[in-house]
Amino acid sequence: MSNNERTFIAIKPDGVQRGLISSIISRFENRGFKLVGIKLCQPTESLLRDHYEDLQEKPFFPSLLSYMLSGPVLATVWEGKDVVKQGRAILGATNPLQSAPGTIRGDFAIDMGRNVAHGSDSVESANKEIGLWFKKEELVEYKPAMFSWI
Ligand code: RTP
DSSP states (O other): OOTTOEEEEEEOHHHHHTTOHHHHHHHHHHHTOEEEEEEEEOOOHHHHHHHTGGGTTSTTHHHHHHHHTSSOEEEEEEESTTHHHHHHHHHOOSSTTTOOBTBHHHHHOSBTTBOSEEEOSSHHHHHHHHHHHOOGGGSOOOOGGGGTTO
């Protein structure tokens, strides 16, 4: 719960293919969070198996894997006060049937299997996911004076 808490937000293949990158990124920027890492990449199966380690036994895991392998993913890291919880709120509920209008999923998704974006669900998961998707040198540090007001 510090001003430099970090979270991992990924725009999934459907979000990239639908041209939603700028719409999604702008919601985090507009809220006041700082972008500290960004890259468009094609995740490997091995990376996704590590990322979704806790879901490997779920019946939907094979379809989740093929969905996430279906095209480029925009991997991002955001920094700011309570960004993990706020990131989940900005995304909305996993199931678009429950995601409120005004959230990313509430505005852009109708299918749980194509729900546009991912956000870390805890600080611990965020640290793990950031480490999986980014090398340390791919993340930037802002000078505190630049953002002392936020
Ligand atoms: P995410 O990791 O994408 O932010 O989603 P989440 O934490 O809100 O949900 P999680 O349970 O971790 O599920 C990861 C992704 O798997 C797909 N899913 N399909 N019953 C199903 O068919 C089902 N349940 C989950 C979704 O794409 C979900 O975002």
